[in-house]
Amino acid sequence: MTEITGISDASAKSQFILYWGDMGGQWGVNRSVAQIHALLFLSVSPLNAEQISGELGIARSNVSNSLKELVGWKLIRRVPVPGDRREHFSAETDVWEMAMRIAQGRKEREIDPAISAISDCLDKASIEPEIHPEVLKRMQEMQAFLTTVDTWYGQMLNVPKSKLNLLMKMGNKVISLLTLNGKKSE
Structure with a gap:
């Protein structure tokens, strides 16, 4: 299992994100895309790209490309957050x-x-x-x-x-x- 810079603790959430990333690789999905999906799936509130980048330790450009792919798959959606002009994202949880x-x-x-x-x-x-x-x-x-x-x-x-x-x-x-x-x- 590969450890991403931003995910270094042994919490269940971190382990889920890492495992989901590894499984994504097995299914032919980029590891970063799968990890971002997992993070958003587990997130209780919408996250912006900077938050995702910081939490996962993934380059901001990689996060942007991965978010576009996930939106294309309709696995995540853009969510407006009052008072914040940045795009926030939320995952389908069903x-x-x-x-x-x-x-x-x-x-x-x-x-x-x-x-x-x-x-x-x-x-x-x-x-x-x-x-x-x-x-x-x-x-x-x-x-x-x-x-x-x-x-x-x-x-x-x-x-x-x-x-x-x-x-x-x-x-x-x-x-x-x-x-x-x-x-x-x-």
Whole structure:
């Protein structure tokens, strides 16, 4: 775990921010972006860029760029503070809403372009007489998988958070509902 200059104590809040930064790195998110998100998520009141920079020991320019990215993901928002002309920021604190916004952003950045690219490849493959049937089949399977993921995501958007929470807590019970005669169906 990397220690940031501004986070040197062993408090639970500091540890959360550090761990969130490390997890962000695992998910392909810049460590500073993830740490700023964690700080704002835990903050009871809105913070300005100078406060964030000071608390995390991150350069002010890095904070500004990270805030823009987080606003773009809709994970934080600008909040006016009476008597202060500086921009202040507050994070979405509903974990389900936060997860849905992250999922939407990832879908737009990863799944949608993949569906489009594979569709283009399939269009091209359909007019290439020398393409091996197995190659075409694999492309079609990938397209079908991504389309299923996209459809499932669209359906999950319409499920109330309380029902999603219940569904996730059911875990193995859902799997047992899908099991026929003791065998998992495919």
